[in-house]
Amino acid sequence: MHLTIRHETRYTYTLPLAYTIQQLHLTPRVEPQQHVLSWQLSTPGHVHAYTDAYGNQSHMMTMDLPHQTLSIVASGAVETTAPDRGRVPNGDTLSPLIFTVPTRLTGVTPGILELAASCLPDGQAMTRDLMCLAEHIFGAVRYQSGATAVDTTASAALALGEGVCQDHAHLFLACCHAHGIPARYVSGYIDPENSDHAASHAWVDAWVEDKDYSGWISIDVTHARLMTDAYCRIAIGRDYDSAAPVRGVRRGGGTESLSVDVLIVPQ
Incomplete structure (x- = not known):
């Protein structure tokens, strides 16, 4: 595209x-x-x-x-171009383990532990597990423009039950970190098509251990789907603060x- x-x-x-x-x-x-x-x-x-x-x-x-x-x-x-099944090459030299550490915006709370446990195993996950998590977050935090700010934490957005793409991404990261699964924040752009969501967007990369693949896949939590060719990636980081x-x-x-x-x- x-x-x-x-x-x-x-x-x-x-x-x-x-x-x-x-x-x-x-x-x-x-x-x-x-x-x-x-x-x-x-x-x-x-x-x-x-x-x-x-x-x-x-x-x-x-x-x-x-x-x-x-x-x-x-x-x-x-x-x-659309990555095959959302799989993005691990071209950097950083260990995925640096993306297992909670941040100020992705701290773990009992509510996040409960949400994570509904979908994720400990230590590693398959694509189907991570897509299950995205769907649960999509249901738990309704998209509402202006409901939160750039300093809103994942736990606060979960308690509110409303948020934007940034909050969906932070909540996904917090759940993954709670189970020791590497996950990182992605900022960039998306072709909005007929959606009301902003063209400037945030989503996640998460580390999977599928039978035929070990590496990063890119997931748009707000739309509960894998990344396609409609996305342009600008920056990655541990959370919004490092990729704003x-x-x-x-x-x-x-x-x-x-x-x-x-x-x-x-x-």
Whole structure:
């Protein structure tokens, strides 16, 4: 599938800022099932490109002149192919075991233990086990835009019974970690088709031990399905904090207003 993508993040402040630093994960990952045809990142200030610890194409943007608005635009075209049964090659050098450690957003609680036990064995899982978990999470946490925030934990979303794709991903990770199964957060884009879900998306990779395959599979928990060619992968990490598209700090500025526009055009 050919995906044309434009992602604009706009900040507006009530007072001038003296300094801004932002970590950007806005460039598609280098992976066999996706090929970047063209891509550009438009930002003010100084930009330093680097590859982070998870192999993500990253940028550090800094502005040290007074400013009251900030616009970051990532755009381009990506050719994607559907991975066989959601299986994504393990091209990185990191041990899967680093993705078994709970984080601030994926801590384990009794409610999460109960949910995990309904589907998962201990230590390793097959694709059918993980799809069962995705379906249970889909039923336990109804998709509701605006119900949660970026700092909402998996346990809080489960208790609320509502959330967005980020919460579904965090809850899936927490359940896997509770049983010692490697699982990691994925941020990127999805062709929304006729769905109400945002085109900027979050899903998961989980480690399976099937009879004919040992490795990562990619699961969209929000839609309870395996990843297809409708997805563009931007970053992986332990949770939202390590794979967020834009994340940073500022000095000054007063009250902040944020708007995000994402447009995905499939061909």
